[in-house]
Structure formats: C-alpha cells, structure tokens
Amino acid sequence: MNHQHIYQNAVYRHSPHFNQRPEKIAISLLVIHCISLPEGQFGLNHIDDLFLGCINCNAHPDFKDLAGLEVSAHILIRRDGQVIQYVPFDKRAWHAGVSEFNGVPNCNDFSIGIELEGCDNLAYEDIQYKTLAELTKEIQIRYPDITQQRIVGHSDIAPGRKTDPGKAFDWEHYFSLID
Template identity: 60%
Template sequence: MRLHKGWIQECRQCVSPHFNARPNNEVSLLVIHNISLPAGQFGLPYIDQLFQGCLDVQADESFCDLQGLEVSAHFLIRRDGELVQYVSCDDRAWHAGISTFEGRTGCNDFAIGIELEGTDTTDYTDAQYERLKQLTLALFDAYPMLNRNLIVGHSDIAPGRKTDPGESFDWDRYRASLDEA
C-alpha cells in the first residue's frame, strides 16, 4: 500500500468536499475515531453520504442533528476491512473539531483522521485491525514525522467532548502489530 499525492490507490475513493489546505503541509499525528450511522448499525451508505455532504437527514430520526454538518475524515475502515478514502492526506480533513495535542490546538491542521466503523463498546474486527496496521505503516513511510508515539484517539485530543475510539479499541493489540511489522 502506497500513497501518491496523498491518495492510497488500493482503496475505494469517495471524495469529500469537506476539506481545505493544510496551513503548513505538516502531517505529524494520527487520530483514531469511530463512527456508525445510525449508531450501532454497520454496512450502510450513510457514512459516505455524511462525508460527501449529501446525507438525507430524513432517512433516520437520529440524523436530525446532522443537518448542514460539514465533516470528513481522511479514511474509513469498514467492518470487513474495506478501506475508503475521502480526503487527500496532503489536505486538511475536518474530523477533530476543537482539539489539542501537546499544547497545540487545531489538530486538523497536522493530523490524519482514520475512522473505524464501530462504536465505543463494540469489538472491532480482525479485518479492521489488519487494515489499520497496513494503513498506518503506509502513512509512516509517506510522512516521516509520524511514528507510533504520535497516534491518539479522538478522546485524547478532545477529552470530555469525545470518547472514541472507545473502550472496545485494543490499543495494545494495535501497537504490537506495528512493532511486529
């Protein structure tokens, strides 16, 4: 798996309009998130629609708060391991919101956002951990400032506001897979 101009060629590309230029071209943080739409339901088209700005908010009553929301991530890893890319890694996706890492605010400026299809309390799949490992290693190769110490959960950069990737994410398993590679 390799990046070309910020894009992974070996994945489904589903381009989002919700991005802009990074202020300094720096990529020095990976942020792990989770998402499911509706909550706890998987394999549906709504995540792509949300990130593309075309979600029918009437499709489910829980979507009413998403009206007009402009949000994206660089990647989504579905339950079966499918990798979807929405924004070039060279650009700023809108995934972290109000956030701080090591005294720096606005993590979107320097972070890559990876969404895992899941919830805080649903175990992630073997296929997701494998794809996440492959993606992380490809990102390490492409962006030399990144390393295993610069990987956080959304909850780490937005404490009290966000809880993902949640208690179900096995950080030890993930980090060990990077060491074994």
C-alpha cells in the first residue's frame, strides 16, 4: 500500500462518491460485500459505471432503482482476481449505508468496504479468496485495529436490510487464508 492509501496491486479509478472521515476516528472495521450488475452477470462495466457515477439506468430494467444513487466501495475484486480501487483507504467510501457495528452507527466512518463481484447464492472464485486474503493482510498491517473479529459481512452491520456477501461466501476458507 502506498502513502496515498492505494493498494499497489489495484487499478485505480477515482470515484466521486466519497468524503473525509470524521476526525479522530480509527479505521477499525473491514466490511465484505458482493455486487453484480445485472444480478448474476459478471465481467461487465456496470459496476464501474455505478461507482464512478455514470451508470446508464436505461441499460437494463433492473437498473431503474439506481438512478441518482451515489455509492462506492474502496475496492472491487472481480471474478478473475483483478483489483480495482475507487476510494483511497483513508477516505470515507459510501458502501455501508444505514449500519451499526457493536452499537456504533455509521460504519462508513470507520470501515473499509470491499466488494466481490458475485451474488449471495453463487460460489466465489478461488482467486477472489486468494486476492481478498492478500489484500486483507496488507490492510491489517496498515490498520492494525482491523482484527479478525472486526471483519464482517454487509449483512452483519445491516441485518434485515442486506444479505451480502451471502451464504455462498466461505468464511472459514477466507479466515484460513489470513491466519
């Protein structure tokens, strides 16, 4: 990771959907998400377009609800393991929405959000787990408050509202790669 809080193995694409983190708040949570646009379709540019604020909401019927949506993640890991970074880690990406961890609301303030290209009910690729594990180790070196107990799914911080990364995500396998 470089001094600009960009992962060295990432392609960087600057999202306009971020802001400064509140002062004196440590980055102490890693949130794992999943995304595919349209659902279950991979390798398309729609995720990029969403995070960059230029998605064509007429490109697919499922995109109608995305009009005006301003969201981002720090990182996207594609099915082939490619890493794309949209927001530097020291900035506040808009990935968690209404959320709470251990009684503390607004998880965007103190978390890093990583999206896996996928969906709740399809197995993730082994290269995604390997890439996620390598990235996690780098993040934990830079942000030591992110312990294994502070790595969660979106569903853990927004229960009832979010289900990702879903039942298909193999937490045991992932944690075995970062131990």
